[in-house]
Structures are given as C-alpha cells and as structure tokens.
Amino acid sequence: MNKFLSFLEKYFMPVAGKLAAQRHLQALRDGIILAMPMIIIGSFFLILGFLPFPHYSEFMAGIFGDQWLTKLLYANDATFGMMGLIAAFGIAYRLAEKYNLDGVTAGVISLCAFLVATPFHVTFTPEGAKTAVEVGGAIPVAYMGSKGLFVAILIGLFSTEVYNFIVKKNIVIKMPDGVPPAVSKSFVALIPGFIVITIIWLIRLVIEYFGISSIHDIVALVLGKPLGLLGGTLPGTIIALFLVQLLWSAGLHGMNIVGGVMSPIWLQATAENMEAFKSGHELPHIITQQFVEVFVNMGGSGATFGLVMIMLMWSKSKQMKQLGKLALPPGVFMINEPITFGMPIVMNALMIIPFILAPIVNAITTYIGMDLGLVAKPAGIAIPWTTPPIIGGYLASGGHISGALIQVFNIVLDLLIYLPFYKMWDKQLYTQEKSFESDQKAI
Template sequence: MSKFNQMLEEKVMPVAGRIAGQRHLQALRDGIILTMPLLIIGSIFLILGFLPIDGYPEFMTRTFGDAWLTKLLYPVSATFDIMALIAAFGIAYRLAEQYKVDPLSAGAISVAAFILATPYFTMFTPEGATEAVQVGGVLPMALLGSKGLFVAMILAMFSTEIYRYIIQKNIVIKMPDGVPPSVSKSFVALFPGFLVILCVWIIRLLIENTSFESLHNVVGQLLQEPLGALGGTLIGALIAVFFVQLLWSTGLHGASIVGGVMAPIWLAQTDANRLALQAGDEIPNIISQQFFDIFIYMGGSGATFVFAIMMLFMAKSQQSKQLGRLAIGPGIFNINEPITFGAPIVLNPLLIIPFILTPLALTITTYIGMSTGFAPKTAGVAVPWTTPPIIGGYLATGGNIRGALMQVINLVVAFAIYYPFFRMWDKQNFNVEKGSSKEQ
C-alpha cells in the first residue's frame, strides 16, 4: 500500500498538477461552462415540447394551434444554436484573464474572428434563372452551434494569443491621459484586433481555394471527426472515466481536467441527440455529456452516493456515521468533496479501488443498457449535473421511466462494489475508536 501511495505522489501528482494548471485547458473548461446556463434554459422548453404523455400533442394543438411546437422551441434555437458563439467569447475571455490583459476586448475579437471564419454565403437560384448566384449575409445556424464548437475553441485561443502578445510587447495605440479608460482600452485593442482579423481573413481565403473550402471543414475532418469517433465509443468512455478517477485519487479535480478536453465532443454529441429528437429521428449517440453526469457520477465522481448511504445507515464507527450525516445532503446533489477529502478517498489505497472500479462498471452497464434498448439514450436535454438520482435519469431520457430504472440498476451495482470495502474501512475506524476508548 505504501508503494502505491508513493507511486501516486511521485509519478502521477506532478504530471497531473502541471496539466491541471495549464492555462489553455482551464480557459477551455471555464469558457465552455459559460454555455451551460443557456443550454439548461433551452432544455426546459425542449422537455415541455416532448412530454411523453398520451394526448399531450393533441391537447397543445387544440389549445395553441398547429404551430405550437415550432413556437415553443424558439428558445431552444436561441440557446443551443449559439453554443459555439458563446464559447468563442467565453474561452477568449478566460484565457485573457490568465494573461492579465483586457478580457472583454479579447472576447469581442474572438467572436469577430469566428464569424469571419464561418462561411456565410449561400447559393440561390432565382425564379426563371438557369444558374445559381451567390447570396451573402446568411450565417448557418448549425455552424454557430455544436458543429462550430471546435473552430470556436481554436480561434478563441489563436486570437487571444496574438492579442496578448501584441499587448505585452506594448505595440499599441496609446491615448492621452485625459481620455476615459473605456475609450483608451478600445484603442489599445485596435492594432492587435486588426492583426487577428487580417490573419483569419488570409487563412479563409487560402482554404477557400482548396478542396476543404472552409476552416470548419478542415477542423471537422482532421480533428472533430476522429476525436468524436474515439469519444463516442465504449473504450473512449472507459479511458476518460479512468483518468477522471485517477486524478481525483491524487486530490486533483479530474472531471474538470478531463472535461476540458472531452467536453466539446460530448456536448456536440448531446446536441446531435437534441436535433434528432426535434426532427423525430432515432437518437444517434449513446455517449454524451449526460451519459456521464447523470448515469455514471451519481453522488459525484466515483459514484459515491451509495457510500454516503452506507455511512449514514450501516456504519458502526462514530466517525463514519458523522461523515455520513455531513455527506448525504451534498451527495443527493452529486457533490462529494466531503467524502473524497473527509473519508478520505484521496491517497487512500483501500477506498481508491472501488472509487475507480465503480464508475468503470457503471459505464459498461449503462452502455450495454442503452445499446440493447433496455434503457433509452439521452435525449439531448442538458439536465444539470446536480440533479438528484432517479429524477436525473427520468429527465435526461426525455421523461422516460426506464431512464430512472437504469439509474436504480447502477446504484445496485455501485452498492455491490463499494460494500466490502466500506465494511473494511468502517471496521478500521471502529477499532481505532475502540482502542482510544480503552486507553482513556
């Protein structure tokens, strides 16, 4: 056991610490989080549009007319379909904060660069004409949403790196001291902003003369599709879950670190499920952001909700019982820091074993359940990760009771894995308390 701890401290923690402190990964994580409130708001309307209640569509049609669903889903488009646009601003803003330069200017320049790189010309054939003509000014909403997320990420970091380099080299237009600060900042951003736009414009012109035609196609074919293929498989999901748990075992926020890389993939697959639901098509993706948030990490990373229940109702030691009383409240909302650092699980070889094994097992059971049709796939609804178990499974699958049942099965599996380790851990605590009592 001591060798295992030594390996974690000497080999894993230094590398994991450097990754956790990497400013670009932090900016990706924090910038994408900016989209989550909007996605949750849009999901509320998405749920209302597809409630699995007999006679519900007919009732809504009689009450609000034939176009009730289209009008109800307006907020869904206004939130989901600007995901990349918001991420372009948020990532640049957070990265500029890391460099201690004006984040608002960096965010605005990033959005402009993203719009410039997005093809907004369409071909239109006028009535009576034989050839199509090019019509400008039409931004494709699909590329402003999840399909443009990777381009938004790349351009946000690219534009902010140019912006901060020019600012830090002091190659800027300076205004007299009497000029208001807001005006002065605008002129400071003028030259770096011009340089960013110039670079992206040249890149767009060059790519348009290739078979790719747009930066979105380049990124999609060379980056997004391969990563999506890996992130959408059971093997890819297991690898991601393993690293989340391993990082948490050393005291680092594994979900944030791994999520900084994988969240764009899982969000894109979530949105693809949402589009399929709206179109009435079959849900395409098993792996999505809600696959992990709702079905794997019940009680938080490590699926520790059952561990909190064991401490509360089955523990013999006073320490375990007290920790159970403290942990059960946050655990209901999938917050498990009291257990992770209170038990502790961090650097505790006995509890690290079920802490890693349980989410891996739940990933397999959930994937099998959804691939066989026993449980429905997540419906593209951005259910908050703090949603309590059972409720979360019901909502994430579009109001399907089998989604809640899948969570119940996963809780049983988690209980079976955690129980023997819990008994050994609680016995250790009880013996320590008994020995202390005899000494007193």
C-alpha cells in the same frame, strides 16, 4: 498499497498538478462553462416541447395553434444552438484573464474572427422544389452551435495568443492621459484585432481557393472526427473516467482537468442527439455529456451515492455513521466532497479501488443497456448536473422510465462494489475508536 500511494505522490501528482494549472486547459473549461446556463435554459424549453404525456401535443396545438412547437423552440435555438458562438467569446475572455489582459476585448476579437471563418450562406430545398437553393447573407445556425465548437475553441485560443503577443511587445495605439478608459481600451485592441481578423480572412480565402467550403469542414475532418471517435466510444470513455478518478484520488479535480478536453466532444454529441430528438429521428450517440453526468457519476465523481447508502446502513464506527448523515443531503444533489475529503477517499489506497471501479462499471452497464435498446439513450436534454438520481435519468432520457431504472440498477451495483472495501475501512476505524475509548477509561 503504500507503494501505490508513494507512486501517486512522487510521479503522478506533479504532472497532474501542472495540467490542472495549465492556462489553456483552464480557459477551455471555463469558457465552455460560460455556455452551460444557456444550454440548460434551452433544454428546459426542449423538455416543455416533448413532455411524455398522452395527447400533450394535441392539447398544446388546441391552445397555441399548429406552430406551437416551432415557436416554443425559438428559445432553444437561441441558447443551446449558440454554444459555439458563446464559447468563442468565453474561451478568449478566460484566457485573456490569465494574461491580465482585458477579457471583453479579447472575447470580441475572437467572436468576430469566428464569424469571419464562417460562410454567410445557407443551402435549403424549398417546399415542392427538386433542387437546393443557396441563399447568401445568412449566418448558418448550425455553425453557431455544436458544429462550430471546435473552430470556436481554436480561434478563441489563437486570437488571444496573438492579442497577448502584440500587447506584450507594446505594438498598440496609446491614447493621451485623460481619455476615458473604455475608449483607451478600444484603441489598444485596434492593431491586434486587425491582425487576427486579417489572418483568419486570409486562411479562409486560401481554403476557398482550393474548393473547400470553410474552416469548419477542415477542422471537423482533421480534429473533430478523431476526437469524436475517441470520446464517443466505450473504451475512450473508460480511459477518460479512469484518469478523472485517478486525479481525484490524488486530491485534484479530475473532471475539471479531463473535462477540458472531453467536454467539447460530449457536448457536440449532446447537441446532435438534441437535434435528432427534436426531429423525431433515431438518436445517433450513446455517450454524451449527460451519459457521464447523469448515468455514470451518481452522487458525484466516483459514483458515491451507493457509498452514502452503505455508510447510513452498515457503519459500525461513529465517525462514519455521522459522516454518512452529513453526506446524504449534498450526495442527493451530486456533491460528494464531504466523502471525498472527509472519509477520506483522497490518498486512501483501500477506497481508491472502488472509487475508480464504480464509475467504469456504470459506464459499461449503461452503454450495454442503451446499445441493446433496453434503455433509452440521452435525448440531448442538458439537465443541471445537481439533479437527483432517478429524476435525472428520467428527464435526461426524454421521459423514459428506463432512464430512471438504469440509475437504480447502477446504484445497487455501486453499493455492492463499495461494500467489501468499506467494511474493511469501517472496521479499522471502529477498532481505533474502541482502542481510544479503552485508553480514556484507563486514564
């Protein structure tokens, strides 16, 4: 065990520390987080539209008319459905902050470049018609959401790098002293903004010349599909969870680092499930953002809710019993730093084993249950990550009791996984406490 800790300290922590400090990964994570409040707000309206009560639809239609659901989901389309648009601004904004540039200016340039890359037309089939009709002058909502997320990420990073390069080279228009700062900043953005927009415009023209509809289609094929296959599979998710837990074991926020890469994949799957749920179609994905947040990491990273139960019921050492009482309230709301750093689990070779194992087992059992149809898949409802277990499973699965039951099942499994390791740890502390008490009496 000591060799394992030495390995983590010598080889793993330096690399992981550099990844944690990498500005592009930080910008990607923080930029997407900017969209999370809107995603949760949109999901709230989705829940209202599909409450699992008998005759609920008829009741709402009787009060608000037959179009009540369409009107209710206006808010969902304008929040959850704008994920890509918000990310284009947010990623550029956060990356510009890392370079000590004006974040708002960088965000606006990225946002406009994202729209330049997007074709302003939609294709639909009118009611009763046999052929599709293309209408110009309309921004396609699909590209503003999860379908455009990867393009938003690439443009957000690219446009800010260009902006930073030009500003650092001092190729900007400077206004005289006395000009208001807001006006001066807008002129600083003129040249980098023009260059970014022109580059994206030329790329779009070249793509269209070869008969491809948009940059979105290329990115979805070249980048989105392989990443989706990795992040949307059980083996890929297990690898991601292993890395998350290993990073946490070294004292680094694993989900912040790994989530910067995986969150776009899981969020896209969440949005696709949401669209299918709204339409009444079969949900296409098992692994989404909520699969990981709600069904895997109950109590926080490492699935430590079961561990809290053990600490409350089976602790012999006074310090662990007291820590269990302190850790219960935050643990109910998926916050486990009191345990991670208070037990501690970080750099504790004995507790690292179940800390890594528990979430992986949760992922396997939940995936099998959903794949066999025994458990309802995540319905694309982005509930807050602090939602307590059982309630979270019920809501995330679209109001299915099976979502709550699989959480209970996983908590019991986690308890059994942690129990033998915790007993060994607790015994060590109990022995130390007794030894200390004996020494105090001897004095």
